[in-house]
Amino acid sequence: MEERVLVVDQQKCTGCRQCELVCSVYHTGSSNPSRSRIKVVKWEHVGIYLPLICNHCEKAYCIEVCPTKACHREPELNNRVVIDKNLCIGCKTCIMACPFSHPFFDIKEQVTVKCDYCDGDPQCVAFCYAKAVFFADADKIQTSKKREAANKFLESLKQIR
Amino acid sequence: MKHLRPQEHWGWIIAIYLYLAGMGAGSYIIGAIINWFINPSRVVLIRGLALDPAKAALLWGPILVAIGAPFLILDLGIKKRFLYACLNPRTSWVARGFLILSIFIVFGLVLFAKSVLPFGWLHAESDLWYIPEVIAIAFAFGTAIYTGILLKATKSIPLWNTYLLPLLFLVSALSTGSMAIILSTLGTGLFSHDTGALEVLISGEQILVVIEGIVLYLYLSRRYRVSEQGKDSVRLLLFGKKKLIFWGGIVLLGFIFPFVLETIAAFSHGNVVLIFVSGLTLLCGGFFLRLGVLSAGIKEQIPMQRWTEFQYDLKAINTKDLPGD
Numbered sequence: 189m190e191e192r193v194l195v196v197d198q199q200k201c202t203g204c205r206q207c208e209l210v211c212s213v214y215h216t217g218s219s220n221p222s223r224s225r226i227k228v229v230k231w232e233h234v235g236i237y238l239p240l241i242c243n244h245c246e247k248a249y250c251i252e253v254c255p256t257k258a259c260h261r262e263p264e265l266n267n268r269v270v271i272d273k274n275l276c277i278g279c280k281t282c283i284m285a286c287p288f289s290h291p292f293f294d295i296k297e298q299v300t301v302k303c304d305y306c307d308g309d310p311q312c313v314a315f316c317y318a319k320a321v322f323f324a325d326a327d328k329i330q331t332s333k334k335r336e337a338a339n340k341f342l343e344s345l346k347q348i349r
Numbered sequence: 350m351k352h353l354r355p356q357e358h359w360g361w362i363i364a365i366y367l368y369l370a371g372m373g374a375g376s377y378i379i380g381a382i383i384n385w386f387i388n389p390s391r392v393v394l395i396r397g398l399a400l401d402p403a404k405a406a407l408l409w410g411p412i413l414v415a416i417g418a419p420f421l422i423l424d425l426g427i428k429k430r431f432l433y434a435c436l437n438p439r440t441s442w443v444a445r446g447f448l449i450l451s452i453f454i455v456f457g458l459v460l461f462a463k464s465v466l467p468f469g470w471l472h473a474e475s476d477l478w479y480i481p482e483v484i485a486i487a488f489a490f491g492t493a494i495y496t497g498i499l500l501k502a503t504k505s506i507p508l509w510n511t512y513l514l515p516l517l518f519l520v521s522a523l524s525t526g527s528m529a530i531i532l533s534t535l536g537t538g539l540f541s542h543d544t545g546a547l548e549v550l551i552s553g554e555q556i557l558v559v560i561e562g563i564v565l566y567l568y569l570s571r572r573y574r575v576s577e578q579g580k581d582s583v584r585l586l587l588f589g590k591k592k593l594i595f596w597g598g599i600v601l602l603g604f605i606f607p608f609v610l611e612t613i614a615a616f617s618h619g620n621v622v623l624i625f626v627s628g629l630t631l632l633c634g635g636f637f638l639r640l641g642v643l644s645a646g647i648k649e650q651i652p653m654q655r656w657t658e659f660q661y662d663l664k665a666i667n668t669k670d671l672p673g674d
Contacts, residue, residue: 198657231657234664238657253502255443256433277433278426280358281443287505288651293358298426347663 191326192266194303194310195333196239199340200320203230203237207312207321214311215301216294223294225303226312226321239312239321242290242303244269250282250291250302259291259300270304273297355585356506356646362424364640367496368525369417370450371518372635374492375526377410377457381486383530384408384464387546404464406533410526411457411485414492418450442502446495453488456481493522496639506646507579513568514642520564524557525635528607532628535621551611551624558631562604565638578647586645594641603634 205228208221216223229238248269250259258275259282262268271282271291276299282291283300291302303310305323313323383389384407391403422431435451438444460481462468497515504510531550569586572579586595610627614620650658 198653229657231661234661236657236661236664238653249504252440253443255435255437255441255447256430257437258433275430275433275436276426277430279424279434279443280426281441281503283358284356284503285505287649288653289648293426300426344659344663347667 192305192323193244193326193329194241194305194313195322195324195329196241197320197322197336198236198238200318201228201237201239202318202320203228203232204318206315206317207239210311210315211306214306216296223292223296223301225292225301227292240289241312241321242269243288244303244305249285249287253281253285255279255281259302265308266305268305269302271300271302273299273301276300354647355582355591355644356648359424359643359646361640362420364636364643366417366420366424367499367518367639367643368636369413369420371493371496371522371639372525372529372632373410373413373415373417374453374489375410375519375522375524376413376529377408377453377489377526378486378493378523379527379530380407380410381482381489385482399467401465403534405461407530408457408461408464409533410489410529411454411461413529414450415454415458418454442495442499446499449488449491449495453485453492456485456488460485490519493519493526496522500642500646503646505648506582507576507649508572508582508642508646511568511571511575513564513571517561517564517568518639520557520561521635521638524554524561525632527554527557528628528631531624532632535624535628547624548615551615555608555611558604558608565599576649578649582645582647585647586641591641591645594637594644598637599634599641601634602630603638607631607634 205221207226208224208228209219211224211226212218212220212222215225225242227240229240230236244267248259248261250271251261251269254260254271256275256277258272258277259269260272262270278293278299280293280300282302283289283293291300293299294301310321310323312321316322384404389403389407390401392399392401394400422428425431425434435444435447438448460478463478494515497518500506500509501511501514527550531547531554569583573583574580585591607627607630610623610630614623614627617623
């Protein structure tokens with residue numbers, strides 16, 4: 189099976205925060221966005237919305253710094269990085285180490301939680317009507333992403349001029 | 350400093366842990382060296398037991414570390430699982446620290462008990478005891494340096510990601526540790542001003558404070574230049590919301606007060622009250638140093654955030670709504 193990754197198109201995000209709701213319902217059984225594994229950062233007055241997701245990095249700092257090996261990689265499931273709740277002691281070292289501010293501390297469970305691709309069927313992707321978050325093949329996404337980024341950069345440069 | 354906030358996950362509990370671990374290790378290093386070269390002894394009979402409080406005053410560092418270690422446990426989400434914290438010493442500094450501190454506490458407490466309590470069957474005068482003593486001093490150095498390396502291992506925070514931080518914490522551990530030794534022996538007559546021993550100790554302590562000041566200056570100036578977030582962190586500490594911790598806690602309590610008071614004490618024949626007050630302010634300064642460094646840690650921006658900020662500024666200019674801090 190080909191490896192798939194979560195990708196965000198920040199331009200398409202409308203800031204509805206549906207992804208946060210469905211994520212928390214799927215993982216915790218409660219409709220509580222503060223316990224969600226995806227967070228949307230908003231700059232409301234200029235209309236910028238940035239969904240923050242886990243990148244499941246190849247060189248993952250969270251795995252490196254975890255003292256209990258609770259944070260580990262599962263190559264068989266899209267090479268995802270997950271935290272074993274039964275091993276996590278809630279030391280928050282992974283939260284400090286992640287450059288993408290990803291793992292979150294779950295106040296109720298007192299452990300650190302993170303995106304696990306919902307075991308292969310990400311709920312944020314299924315419920316995002318704007319298609320701002322999608323689950324795509326890792327090999328194919330790079331070229332299109334690079335092209336998109338180059339186009340965006342070109343547009344921005346034109347705006348400045 | 351717009352959109353950027355310092356980390357809030359590690360707060361004063363971790364600062365106390367780092368502080369007590371550093372001070373305990375530093376005081377053990379200084380105390381054990383004094384014990385080797387001077388070997389002071391004051392045997393006192395308490396309920397028929399021949400105890401040696403002079404050794405207790407020098408070698409009590411491991412007790413401080415043992416008091417500090419539970420603060421790390423206190424900060425954990427699930428405290429009862431604290432023993433899991435040593436499962437990944439291959440890559441994790443928290444796990445390595447757990448082992449370093451545990452070994453130091455065990456060796457230190459055994460040596461403390463051997464020196465203070467009258468266990469004749471332990472052959473306290475045997476040369477073989479040098480082996481555990483050297484191991485304990487090595488792990489005391491390890492503990493003092495580890496408190497800085499724990500923060501250095503967080504690569505995404507530029508304020509912490511430097512070898513100057515372990516060095517700063519080591520020097521601070523030695524200066525607070527030597528002050529802890531001076532305070533614990535003060536008034537006992539173990540090192541009186543007349544014999545000059547107290548003078549030597551205080552002079553050594555003052556030299557350590559000066560070195561600490563130089564390392565702190567180097568540390569902050571390097572961090573200011575290293576990256577945008579390093580600059581933000583230093584500005585936050587020096588002129589932002591944390592300025593009271595820096596100027597009041599670190600500079601005034603940790604450097605100026607003790608240095609001035611110790612100098613006055615040197616001219617007033619080792620005035621005990623002055624030394625005591627300067628010792629207390631220096632120890633408070635050591636704590637504020639850890640708290641300041643911890644609370645001013647700002648994460649490096651990721652490219653996505655930079656991109657968003659770029660767009661934010663662009664849109665704000667277009668809508669004539671300039672962004673506020």
